[in-house]
């Protein structure tokens with residue numbers, strides 16, 4: 001058992017999950033239909049969101065949002081550089097300018113203060129990230145965006161089940177979730193666009209399917225309404241019913257998944273507290289509920305006398321997978337060469353980018369796997 005590869009993440013797929021997808025495959029209707037509609041309804045119920053639109057990825061949701069808001073050349077979009085590259089790629093492809101707010105050194109999240117510093121006349125949209133399963137301090141961020149009249153959309157890819165001051169992320173505002181296989185639930189690939197803005201929900205629904213005036217599925221005919229017309233040119237970002245059925249089945253298991261993640265994270269924290277060359281993230285200073293999407297540590301590269309890449313390689317030779325969430329986007333080749341930012345403004349982002357990695361964490365992991373990971377870290381640090 002000791003030598004078996006321990007991945008950094010693995011989806012938990014039950015026989016019931018598989019059966020529900022098989023049922024759809026036998027039903028004669030594979031693409032967006034009843035299952036997608038039911039998944040949206042259940043997702044509204046779980047998060048408290050007013051409107052949910054199922055999509056083929058979170059990236060698609062971000063693309064649709066930028067389109068719906070008409071963001072383009074001359075506009076600035078504010079987001080952390082400590083995020084997944086997709087957000088910044090889409091801002092860039094839209095012809096707008098990404099502006100990076102620095103993060104808190106110990107939660108990896110933007111704060112009302114770091115965002116405020118970056119707001120200009122040109123800021124059209126703010127995209128904070130709820131990082132690793134904890135919520136950003138979204139109350140004051142929402143107030144500030146409203147004061148400036150700037151649209152706010154929360155990247156909730158890590159935040160299914162996360163709570164901010166008693167409310168689930170998704171219950172208010174506009175939030176985009178991901179169902180990529182490493183996320184807290186999966187549909188293979190998929191995403192959910194949640195919003196309390198009915199007009200925006202209509203736009204997203206239209207733009208996700210060619211800009212047609214009616215959704216793909218028409219209840220009366222059991223198919224697409226043949227009379228639907230293009231109201232504006234749109235995309236093809238709908239979620240299949242096979243994927244949606246898996247999503248429904250997975251959503252039924254989310255509280256169990258997150259409970260298991262929480263117990264594993266607590267075990268990591270307890271054991272890692274004894275190692276001074278490794279520091280986990282800190283808890284937010286406000287009331288929160290954690291979804292434990294990732295277990296991120298910062299390596300003291302001086303004490304350990306190695307880079308985080310070397311550390312990840314050492315873990316790999318011990319058959320343990322380690323992730324990196326994230327290498328700061330502005331440090332990727334294209335953005336290094338095109339943006340040429342002043343590193344003084346992104347100190348906490350760069351400091352963490354050189355030190356963070358994500359230890360294995362997924363619901364089907366055993367407590368003994370945590371011990372094995374911690375023992376491997378100890379062995380590497382004392383080498």
Ligand SMILES: *Cc1c(COP(=O)(O)O)cnc(C)c1O
Nearest residue numbers: 057058059084157178179180190
């Ligand atoms: C995974 C992720 C995304 C993108 O999700 P996809 O469904 O893969 O498009 C966006 N932002 C963050 C922070 C993520 O972790």
